[in-house]
Amino acid sequence: NAGVTQTPKFQVLKTGQSMTLQCAQDMNHEYMSWYRQDPGMGLRLIHYSVGAGITDQGEVPNGYNVSRSTTEDFPLRLLSAAPSQTSVYFCASSQRGGGYTFGSGTRLTVV
Amino acid sequence: GENVEQHPSTLSVQEGDSAVIKCTYSDSASNYFPWYKQELGKGPQLIIDIRSNVGEKKDQRIAVTLNKTAKHFSLHITETQPEDSAVYFCAVAPMYSGGGADGLTFGKGTHLIIQP
Numbered sequence: 287n288a289g290v291t292q293t294p295k296f297q298v299l300k301t302g303q304s305m306t307l308q309c310a311q312d313m314n315h316e317y318m319s320w321y322r323q324d325p326g327m328g329l330r331l332i333h334y335s336v337g338a339g340i341t342d343q344g345e346v347p348n349g350y351n352v353s354r355s356t357t358e359d360f361p362l363r364l365l366s367a368a369p370s371q372t373s374v375y376f377c378a379s380s381q382r383g384g385g386y387t388f389g390s391g392t393r394l395t396v397v
Numbered sequence: 398g399e400n401v402e403q404h405p406s407t408l409s410v411q412e413g414d415s416a417v418i419k420c421t422y423s424d425s426a427s428n429y430f431p432w433y434k435q436e437l438g439k440g441p442q443l444i445i446d447i448r449s450n451v452g453e454k455k456d457q458r459i460a461v462t463l464n465k466t467a468k469h470f471s472l473h474i475t476e477t478q479p480e481d482s483a484v485y486f487c488a489v490a491p492m493y494s495g496g497g498a499d500g501l502t503f504g505k506g507t508h509l510i511i512q513p
Contacts, residue, residue: 290440319500321503326505328503328504344500376440385431385446386431386501388440388441390440391439
């Protein structure tokens with residue numbers, strides 16, 4: 287039981303490039319969500335999903351897309367990276383009524 | 398939307414003393430209140446949570462208290478140890494029908510330093 291797995295751990299992108307941050311969970315959790323963490327800002331919700339095929343926007347969704355084709359996977363796509371998207375990204379999952387389990391994060395730098 | 402305020406931003410205590418971190422929130426619909434511990438280079442780890450039908454919850458040296466009327470909740474750590482040094486985050490969520498589907502709103506974090 288690996289919990290929540292995020293890949294890659296580190297990534298450097300050039301402005302305008304696109305990429306996908308991967309997130310997978312093996313706990314059969316219904317809910318999954320993406321957060322970004324910036325110094326002094328805490329964690330802010332980007333997008334979330336309540337089940338396969340269902341996604342919605344969080345507090346800071348601009349510049350990011352998500353999809354949820356399976357229960358296990360919830361990838362986050364950056365369509366055209368900007369320096370303002372330099373951050374640490376965390377994926378989390380939870381069962382109905384349960385606590386959220388976080389992955390170990392992806393540290394992204396956009397130059 | 399929900400607004401969560403967390404204080405203090407930095408807390409330094411002597412080993413063995415108690416530490417208290419406080420959070421306030423704005424949305425009366427919030428009824429799930431977890432606390433997370435984050436060590437350097439790692440993801441947040443759930444350490445304790447409380448739901449609005451309970452005023453206090455304890456787990457060994459850690460306790461959380463909730464005052465829903467005043468919209469604030471606190472984390473209490475007793476007999477602090479060096480391994481308690483970390484950043485602590487409070488969070489809130491509405492748990493419609495026990496769901497918790499809409500993600501968490503976090504406070505900005507407290508850097509807890511345990512002085513030997």
